[in-house]
Amino acid sequence: MAPVKVSKICCIGAGYVGGPTCAVIALKCPHIKVTIVDLNQARVDAWNSPDFALPIYEPGLEDVVRQARGRNLFFSTNVDDAIEEADLIFVSVNTPTKKSGVGAGFAADLNYVELATRRIAAVATSSKIVVEKSTVPCRTAESMRTILEANSKPNCRFDILSNPEFLAEGTAITDLFGPDRVLIGSLQTPEGLDACQSLKDIYGNWVPEERILTVGLWSSELSKLAANAMLAQRISSVNALSAICEATGANIDEVAHAIGYDSRIGPKFLKASVGFGGSCFQKDILNLVYLSESLHLPEVAAYWRQVVDMNEYQKRRFSKRVVDTLFNTITGKRIAVLGFAFKADTGDTRESAAITLIKDFQSEKALVNVYDPQVEHEQIWADLQEASPLVPLDSIKKQVTLCKSALEACKNAEAVVIATEWKEFKEIDWEAVYAGMNKPAFVFDGRLLVDAEKLTKIGFKVTTIGRPSSVA
Numbered sequence: 001m002a003p004v005k006v007s008k009i010c011c012i013g014a015g016y017v018g019g020p021t022c023a024v025i026a027l028k029c030p031h032i033k034v035t036i037v038d039l040n041q042a043r044v045d046a047w048n049s050p051d052f053a054l055p056i057y058e059p060g061l062e063d064v065v066r067q068a069r070g071r072n073l074f075f076s077t078n079v080d081d082a083i084e085e086a087d088l089i090f091v092s093v094n095t096p097t098k099k100s101g102v103g104a105g106f107a108a109d110l111n112y113v114e115l116a117t118r119r120i121a122a123v124a125t126s127s128k129i130v131v132e133k134s135t136v137p138c139r140t141a142e143s144m145r146t147i148l149e150a151n152s153k154p155n156c157r158f159d160i161l162s163n164p165e166f167l168a169e170g171t172a173i174t175d176l177f178g179p180d181r182v183l184i185g186s187l188q189t190p191e192g193l194d195a196c197q198s199l200k201d202i203y204g205n206w207v208p209e210e211r212i213l214t215v216g217l218w219s220s221e222l223s224k225l226a227a228n229a230m231l232a233q234r235i236s237s238v239n240a241l242s243a244i245c246e247a248t249g250a251n252i253d254e255v256a257h258a259i260g261y262d263s264r265i266g267p268k269f270l271k272a273s274v275g276f277g278g279s280c281f282q283k284d285i286l287n288l289v290y291l292s293e294s295l296h297l298p299e300v301a302a303y304w305r306q307v308v309d310m311n312e313y314q315k316r317r318f319s320k321r322v323v324d325t326l327f328n329t330i331t332g333k334r335i336a337v338l339g340f341a342f343k344a345d346t347g348d349t350r351e352s353a354a355i356t357l358i359k360d361f362q363s364e365k366a367l368v369n370v371y372d373p374q375v376e377h378e379q380i381w382a383d384l385q386e387a388s389p390l391v392p393l394d395s396i397k398k399q400v401t402l403c404k405s406a407l408e409a410c411k412n413a414e415a416v417v418i419a420t421e422w423k424e425f426k427e428i429d430w431e432a433v434y435a436g437m438n439k440p441a442f443v444f445d446g447r448l449l450v451d452a453e454k455l456t457k458i459g460f461k462v463t464t465i466g467r468p469s470s471v472a
């Protein structure tokens with residue numbers, strides 16, 4: 001047998017990963033027809049919208065879709081047809097943390113992966129390469145193979161690959177154009193290695209060969225969880241140090257700069273913050289914790305768990321600092337929260353630290369103004385409702401006001417809290433913000449974003465993460 005030359009790809013799941021990843025494959029491989037399918041009609045309609053009002057905000061994405069859509073890139077809800085005609089199928093569905101049952105709160109919910117796998121088995125009448133793109137626990141490929149083999153039709157074989165995605169939101173297109181590495185895991189059998197070569201050939205259209213790493217299936221699956229755990233661990237480490245800085249007079253930016261100069265440590269991912277968010281760090285670490293516990297490795301589980309605990313501590317510590325600084329009460333005070341997305345350059349709010357902060361301010365009976373340049377207001381209401389399920393939305397709306405600009409959000413506020421590092425918050429007219437606020441006017445920078453000295457000169461009382469309160 002020789003590696004299959006792939007001419008048709010199906011991607012199941014048109015989300016933050018499936019959409020950009022397969023749009024870039026279509027752009028870079030004009031000879032391959034790529035169909036991205038999803039059960040969510042509204043999402044598919046948005047991908048197909050005539051004015052390119054795509055369901056995801058991601059710099060550079062629109063340009064990619066404009067070039068490839070209708071040429072060799074298609075979005076559809078017709079899952080079965082796309083499966084049937086494809087040689088290679090990416091499974092890029094969501095794998096959230098389980099909310100109930102065994103492993104609730106820790107284990108990944110693999111229901112969507114299983115349903116997609118069962119659909120492939122039910123529909124396929126020819127052999128397929130099935131690629132796990134979703135982040136999954138170690139050995140999920142084995143379960144997928146069992147399901148596929150138990151349900152396959154005669155003369156239909158399925159080769160399973162693991163090809164985890166490492167893109168970060170906000171930089172997805174640059175990450176996909178020039179990835180640090182592409183990882184492909186396969187069984188080390190002749191058929192497994194052939195399937196691996198087929199996928200390698202696709203990436204080979206634009207990724208240099210030395211950046212395409214091929215490993216065993218289980219190593220590939222575990223490497224994805226490990227990479228996210230180690231990235232998050234760096235942030236929790238620097239955030240833990242930020243607490244020491246606040247208590248001692250050290251400056252976390254200077255400390256991070258100094259340690260990052262060590263080439264063994266490196267400068268990236270050492271920015272102290274109000275806490276990491278996003279759909280994956282917490283979910284994937286909890287998944288690793290669950291895996292460790294299932295393998296009877298409680299010390300390993302406890303080690304990784306601490307990364308998430310430290311993140312929760314960081315968020316709570318920050319809200320408490322706001323309350324403490326505002327003379328120990330924020331009841332009835334107006335707080336402007338700038339930023340709701342979990343990081344800049346994305347409209348994604350999953351696990352955003354802003355949600356926890358606003359909830360804390362609500363329980364302290366503050367009035368909260370919120371502004372984010374990208375997040376839809378409907379999304380903000382949905383997130384705040386989910387965070388406080390027992391509070392009617394009408395009551396939430398009495399305490400929280402959504403604003404159309406940073407300036408509007410800060411009007412008549414006692415304090416400004418920077419929750420997301422949007423560039424525009426660095427560049428707003430801080431003199432005008434100051435003029436419109438009640439005095440003393442406080443700024444709490446949870447992102448090390450603004451020039452604290454400049455703001456102090458304007459008259460603000462500035463509190464910065466990782467710096468003592470008395471120092472600007």
Ligand SMILES: NC(=O)C1=CN([C@@H]2O[C@H](COP(=O)(O)OP(=O)(O)OC[C@H]3O[C@@H](n4cnc5c(N)ncnc54)[C@H](O)[C@@H]3O)[C@@H](O)[C@H]2O)C=CC1
Nearest residue numbers: 013014015016017038039040093094095112116134135165
């Ligand atoms: N968001 C990110 O930046 C990254 C996410 N990942 C991983 O990629 C996976 C997908 O994540 P996202 O794209 O963020 O999720 P998402 O929730 O944005 O997209 C998943 C999509 O799959 C669809 N879907 C679920 N079951 C389906 C089925 N049976 N048939 C057709 N469509 C189905 C859903 O309707 C949804 O639109 C997750 O495992 C995640 O951990 C990995 C790297 C980065």
Ligand SMILES: O=C(O)[C@H]1O[C@H](OP(=O)(O)OP(=O)(O)OC[C@H]2O[C@@H](n3ccc(=O)[nH]c3=O)[C@H](O)[C@@H]2O)[C@H](O)[C@@H](O)[C@@H]1O
Nearest residue numbers: 165166167168169235269270271273276277278280342343
């Ligand atoms: O599996 C995933 O979903 C992805 O998770 C992260 O990507 P993402 O969550 O999109 O964004 P990051 O840039 O990693 O930021 C995550 C969070 O950490 C915060 N962060 C990041 C870096 C830093 O130095 N400090 C810090 O607080 C960000 O503000 C954000 O809230 C990883 O960076 C990707 O490699 C991975 O593919």
